[in-house]
Amino acid sequence: MTTAVEETLVLVKPDGVARNLTGEILRRIEAKGYALVDIRMVQADRELLAKHYAEHEGKPFYEPLVGFMESGPLVAIRLAGDRVIEGFRSLAGATDPTTALPGTIRGDLARDWGLTVQQNLVHGSDSPESAARELALWFG
Structure with missing residues (x-):
């Protein structure tokens, strides 16, 4: 059985950049064997973030999330590998750092004392469709 190589978008969020965790995340x-296809540091503006998070517009967490994501630089990564979408999301751990398992990026590195769940170090596309849309936004 063979698996197709997928691509996904990974973002090291402003908290990860500010805490100098980009190198450890990379x-x-x-170490998982995924290939870095493209990487860039970005200061995201509201327009880009509104497109990225369009599905969440109107939800209670939308404004805090967009505000946090535009609060500082982030690192956008085009990542490739077998089942990389599912694999990176497993490597990242649960969205809420308080429930992320040890051995995951969020479980080992995310801070969870009184911070909003948006400050969870990384974003990874959740499906092939999301990955295609997000990669087009961030890498053109």
């Missing part, structure tokens, strides 16, 4: 990604 180390974990590469």
Whole structure:
């Protein structure tokens, strides 16, 4: 049985960049055997973030999330590998750092004392369709 190589978008969020965790996050990604296809540091503006998070517009967490994501630089990564979408999401751990298992990026590295759940270090596309849309937004 063969698996198709997928691509996904990974974002190291502003908290990960501010805490100098980008290198450790990249180390974990590469240790899993995924290929870094493209990487760039970005100061995301509201227009880009509104497109990225369009499905969440109107939800209670939308404004805090967009505000957090535009609060500082982030690192956008085009990542490739077998089942990379599912694999990276497993590597990242649960969205809420308080429930993320040890051995995951969020379980080991995310801070969970009184911070909003948006400050969870990384984003990874959740499906092939989302990955295609998000990669087009961030990498053109």
